[in-house]
Amino acid sequence: MTWMLTGGAGYIGAHIVRAFDAAGLPVVVLDDLSTGFRENVPADVPFVQASVDDSESVRAALREHGVTGVLHLAAKKSVAESVEKPLLYWDENVGGMRSLLQSCVDEGVDRVLFSSSAAVFGNPPVDFVTEETPVAPMSPYGETKLIGEWMLRDLAAATGLRWAALRYFNVAGTGAPELADRSVTNLVPMTFRALTAGDNPQLFGDDYDTRDGSCIRDYIHVVDLAEAHAAAAARLDEAPIGEVFNVGRGEGVTVTEVFATVREVTGIDFTVDVVGRRAGDPAAYFADATKIGKELGWTARLDLADMVRSAWDAWQQRD
Ligand code: WQD
Helix, strand or coil, X not given: CEEEEECCCCHHHHHHHHHHHHCCCCEEEEECCCXXXXXXXXXXXXXXXXXXXXXXXXXXXXXHCCEEEEEECCCCCCHHHHHHCHHHHHHHHHHHHHHHHHHHHHHCCCEEEEEEEHHHHCCCCCCEECCCCCCCCCCHHHHHHHHHHHHHHHHHHHHCCEEEEEEECEEECCCCHHHXXXXXXXXXXXXXHHXXXXXXXXXXXXXXXXXXXXXXXXXXXXXXXXXXXXXXXXXXXXXXXXXXXXXXXXXXXXXXXXXXXXXHHXXXXXXXXXXXXXXXXXXXXXXXXXXXXXXXXXXXXXXXHHHHHHHHHHHHHCC
């Protein structure tokens, strides 16, 4: 029961490697290190430096390590970049996954766990998003994640592939300072960067139809998210499922509430600059996480303060 983690040297992947280890699931990491870091992978975990579309290397690694399941994380993940460079996203996310799935078929690997995103929902028609909420991605990034799910569904119909796709909501926090997200593209790190620079953090709109006027999201700790993958992989090892799962805490939090938590955790009392709405931001959505709880026995354990505290500790220790 060995799992290959593509993208296992990245922020989320590195946490999943540790969750699989804790769950007793053997892993091998395949990563081209385009955005990941070799030091994120523990020395005793087999590591292959290759891209997912390098079929020769992928197939050799699947054979050599006796891989029975593939967890596919290696992908481009910036919504804004995907709008500017759609063909890059179609190439890397869709083309890369197609190539990887072909290697799985060729080597008889019949279990695939896929890193999907709440971005498949676009601007959802309801706040509380279930797996049945209609999908309508609003960016090339979201489109490529939805197409990934469709590729799995189609391949399963043709070959009996076992698969699951986890639709991540807003991921934050870190399990250890050295594994922290090094990009500064989301709310929590952007807030820390502003505070460190002596600037006021920015609030993208305070006139939404929500309880305090700021946007509502569902923030999930990366350690909880990693454990959800271990639960899904164990399930795929047991049973022939083909399912999508929302992965969130099932709790909507406003941006203003995130800022309040940052004040509590950092001890820094700051004011925010209210700037205009950011184009494309839905007012409010959060996960109905009932299905993953019922079918995989997973629920989030860590809260927003845990996310902000772990990320702040890591931020202060960064190089
Ligand atoms: C969160 C909230 C902002 C920065 C994105 C992707 C999504 C998923 C997660 C991959 C929003 C507000 C932010 C700031 C602010 N990615 N904000 N000031 O846009 O909800 O989700 O990342 O799968 O697909 O779209 O995340 O962290 O950018 O923003 O007020 O300086 O914080 O408007 O309401 P987002 P985010």
